Amino acid sequence: MKKLILPLLASIILFSSVFFPYQGHAESSLDEINRQLRELEKQKENAAWQRTLTERKINQVIRDKKQAKEEFNSLLLSMDRVSAELNQYQQEIDKTTDEVLQAGKDLQDAEGRVASRDQLIRAKLRLMYSNGMVQYIDVLLSSTDFSDFLDRLDSLTAIIGQDKSILEANKRDRDMIARTKNKIEQDLGQLKNLYAKLEEKQQSLLVQEEKKKVLVASLDQTQKELEEASEEQEKALIALASKVAQLNKEKNKLQMKQFSGGKLAWPLPEIFRISSGFGYRVDPITGKRGAFHNGTDIAAPGGTDVLAAADGVVLVAQWWGGFGNCVIIDHGNGMWTLYGHMLNNSIRVKKDQVVKKGQLIGNVGSTGRSTGNHLHFGVYLDEKPVDPMNYLK
Secondary structure, eight states, X not given: OHHHHHHHHHHHHHHHHXXXXXXXXXXXXXXXXXXXXXXXXXHHHHHHHHHXXXXXXXXXXXXXXXXXXXXXXXXXXXXXXXXXXXXXXXXXXXXXXXXXXXXXXXXXXXXHHHHHHHXXXXXXXXXXXXXXXXXXXXXXXXOSSHHHHHHHHHHHHHHHHHHHHHHHHHHHHHHHHHHHHHHHHHHHHHHHHHHHHHHHHHHHHHHHHHHHHHHHXXXXXXXXXXXXXXXXXXXXXXXXXXXXXXXXXXXXXTTOOOOOSOOBOOSSSSOOOEEEOSEXXXXXXXXXXXXXXXXXXXXXXXXXXXXXXXXXXXXXXEEOGGGOEEEEEEEETTEEEEEEEEOTTOOOOOTTXXXXXTOEEEEBBOOSSOXXXXXXXXXXXXXXXXXXXXXXX
16 A cells, blocks of 8 residues: 555655746746646545545455454354363263273173183083993983982983083173174274364364464454555645645635634534544544544534535545545645535535635535544644644634
């Protein structure tokens, strides 16, 4: 932005040095004055357009910052939720790991039981292999009577049933071992997979969070540069208005009554509340502290008449960036008054027009950088802003 403003200021200085070598020469040629005015008007229109673009960019940056901060806060909430989930899954992993350790002990006990039963069964098999099945028949046939035979048969049946129970118990333990190991491994694998996904999501959120931090910092820097450019553009406006005032002074000196330095009339038909005074304040749009306010804001209903504070010649009567629909009047002897934020299509005067004190020049509105209906009233002495309340009746 400064690259656009500096050439403009340079051209104004060069323009002044070329076309005002002698004050008397400027007075002698009305055509030359008109040509210079046309040239300055082109520069002013270009400066106004640049100022409007800057204000639009500032507003867009403010919107982008708001959105980026909202997204940043949303990311922080997501980070908190993911961290809580990670803690929960870590607790479940720890719990499942403990279950794995306990299951390992249980499995060792079960495998010990299987091994003992296997050893008992192998011993019986070796005995059966050595003696053969006939041993059981011999036991039965050597009974002394039928009652003894039944007792021996019950004993053999119990032994055979015990062997069968041992085999079945081994089968159950082996099945239980297989099921338990498989389930625990599956549960632990699922938990670790979920944990890994959450860690991946957390890393992604961290990357996004860092990007948002960089974006907000970049937007802060951009807004600062644009606001600095806006201040430079306001200086360019004042510089252009100064040159126009010099030329209009020559062109209209026979028509304009010089301002004697008395009090200025109140710029509205009645007294309204002062909503923001002259000096440092918190910017109502950006919230920036220490912003300097170059005028006095008078809160008035939309459409209220805006009146010229004194006799003079109109320097500016158009849209001008943050001031919205704006009128600047030259009252002579280095005094100007500025009327900003007026309604669209309400300006009643034109550039170079001679106006009288109390004349209707527009209506109160909320155009430009404004948060509600009010009149921004500024007073300038030798192109520098002063407190308007020191000059109002």
